[in-house]
Amino acid sequence: MKTKIGYFASVEQYKPMDALKQSVRAENVGFDSIWVDDHFHPWYHTGAETAHAWTWMASTLQATKKVFISTCITCPIIRYNPAIVAQAFATMRQMYPGRVGVAVGAGEAMNEVPVTGVWPSVPERQEMTVEAIEVMRKLWESKEPVSFKGKYYKLDKAFMYTKPTDEVPLYFSGMGPKGARLAGKYGDHLMTVAADPKTLKNVTVPNFVAGAKEAGKDPSKMERAMLLWYSVDPDYEKAIEGLRFWAGCLVPSMFKYPVYDSKEVELHANLVGHDMIKNNYVVATDAEELIKQINKFKDAGITHFCLGNSSPNVDAGIDIFKEVIPAVTE
Numbered sequence: 001m002k003t004k005i006g007y008f009a010s011v012e013q014y015k016p017m018d019a020l021k022q023s024v025r026a027e028n029v030g031f032d033s034i035w036v037d038d039h040f041h042p043w044y045h046t047g048a049e050t051a052h053a054w055t056w057m058a059s060t061l062q063a064t065k066k067v068f069i070s071t072c073i074t075c076p077i078i079r080y081n082p083a084i085v086a087q088a089f090a091t092m093r094q095m096y097p098g099r100v101g102v103a104v105g106a107g108e109a110m111n112e113v114p115v116t117g118v119w120p121s122v123p124e125r126q127e128m129t130v131e132a133i134e135v136m137r138k139l140w141e142s143k144e145p146v147s148f149k150g151k152y153y154k155l156d157k158a159f160m161y162t163k164p165t166d167e168v169p170l171y172f173s174g175m176g177p178k179g180a181r182l183a184g185k186y187g188d189h190l191m192t193v194a195a196d197p198k199t200l201k202n203v204t205v206p207n208f209v210a211g212a213k214e215a216g217k218d219p220s221k222m223e224r225a226m227l228l229w230y231s232v233d234p235d236y237e238k239a240i241e242g243l244r245f246w247a248g249c250l251v252p253s254m255f256k257y258p259v260y261d262s263k264e265v266e267l268h269a270n271l272v273g274h275d276m277i278k279n280n281y282v283v284a285t286d287a288e289e290l291i292k293q294i295n296k297f298k299d300a301g302i303t304h305f306c307l308g309n310s311s312p313n314v315d316a317g318i319d320i321f322k323e324v325i326p327a328v329t330e
């Protein structure tokens, strides 16, 4: 499978119009895809945004020419009803055939708790995600009104009048082994987040492959996509500091406890040291280093990169890919 290089245009880190302009630039540079975070609260407080991902996607589809665009990722189980998620993505896929995807996952407290007060356990959220996908696919595919009585969601003669013209590719996020297995079984493709390449190769990918086989699918035809943040700058220390916005994602307690106040996340993020940032994200001073680091994840089995640009000079962080893309995709 040919490696694809995608651009993760964050609407929690950047103003929505800036993220749109970055996406236009990324398409011109040769990125294969554009990905957008779907958040209510952001991973940092100071200077942060959280534009609505689907609204932003619709504008960005119109502003770009042919690039594929997907969320990375949408949690379709608590603040959103899965039928409405299905409707939004069906509308976009009909208007922009072949260009729209959706990635789903079991969610984060910061996006669900502030507006619902609801936060089930991980196993329950994973079960809800699987049922939400069933609801979405039924509405996309059925030629008749659908009635469905699941454990979490119900449909009563629901009919989706505006259908996607073709199948909406569904990326399923799995960060843990069980999540990766569910991704293989129920998703069209895997979505995950950068981890130690050994863990990706020996745990995440094998679980994804096993899940796909369990469902009778051919895993070699399924993408393994991964969100990976990077920062590039001639000044190495400045490049590391560019990734501060995402340092909260490196704090384990953010996942163990339902933390949903972005000011609290920022307090933790500011305590993360430079070593931890450079060991978990891609920090580079030039294209050669970016190529080397991306190749490490390619060797671990990743086939589609969603690259989050946290470079001090954002445009330079896009343009350098004129050199990187040919080197990592051939």
Ligand SMILES: C[C@H](OP(=O)(O)OC[C@@H](O)[C@@H](O)[C@@H](O)CN1c2cc(O)ccc2Cc2c1[nH]c(=O)[nH]c2=O)C(=O)N[C@@H](CCC(=O)N[C@@H](CCC(=O)O)C(=O)O)C(=O)O
Binding pocket: 036, 037, 038, 039, 072, 073, 074, 075, 104, 105, 106, 107, 108, 111, 121, 122, 123, 126, 173, 174, 175, 176, 177, 178, 179, 180, 191, 192, 193, 227, 255
């Ligand atoms: C927590 C792990 O669950 P998993 O299902 O594998 O992954 C969850 C993620 O997919 C979601 O949180 C996802 O919504 C995060 N996310 C995101 C993910 C991604 O791959 C790319 C981009 C994004 C961006 C994004 C996200 N979410 C949004 O809402 N919006 C976004 O833009 C996990 O570790 N699972 C383990 C099982 C863990 C478990 O069950 N633990 C037990 C306790 C165990 C113990 O304490 O000993 C429990 O909690 O009950 C697994 O194996 O699956």
Ligand SMILES: CCCCCC(=O)CC
Binding pocket: 037, 038, 072, 108, 193, 249
């Ligand atoms: C370990 C990081 C999980 C994904 C965080 C996220 O929401 C990024 C937009």
